[in-house]
Amino acid sequence: QVQLVESGGGLVQAGGSLRLSCRASGRTFSSYRMAWFRQAPGKEREFVATVSRDGFSTYYADSAKGRFTISRDNAKNTLSLQMNSLKPEDTAAYYCAARQLALPSVTMERDYDYWGQGTQVTVSS
DSSP states (O other), X not given: OOOEEEEOOEEEETTOOEEXXXXXXXXXXXXXXXXXXXXOTTSOOEEEEEEOTTSXXXXXXXXXXXXXXXXXXXXXXXXXXXXXXXXXXXOEEEEEEEEOSOOSOSSOGGGOOEEOOOEEEEXXX
16 A cells, blocks of 8 residues: 655746655555646546656656656655646646556556545646
């Protein structure tokens, strides 16, 4: 089992940057595929980005490609999301998620077993 705690959210102007972090408890962080999801008010939670267990493989939602970078440091049990060129439509609560099973899909919310409490990102225009 793993516990996840996000940090780094805040208020930023459009075009600005933020770096989110997710710290995981436990000694088996490297055995989990990690991902970021987000949920805007009145909308369903959506996939943002994911990184493989070894950190070498990443995948992004179209909305994040070219602007966001997901990374992990297995030695520090930390997952990060660097967000650049932020837009008002990026405003949402951002959640990190973890799963151990290797499944065909990496973007489905239901396939992730562990979730953080979320950190709010607000982008003003």
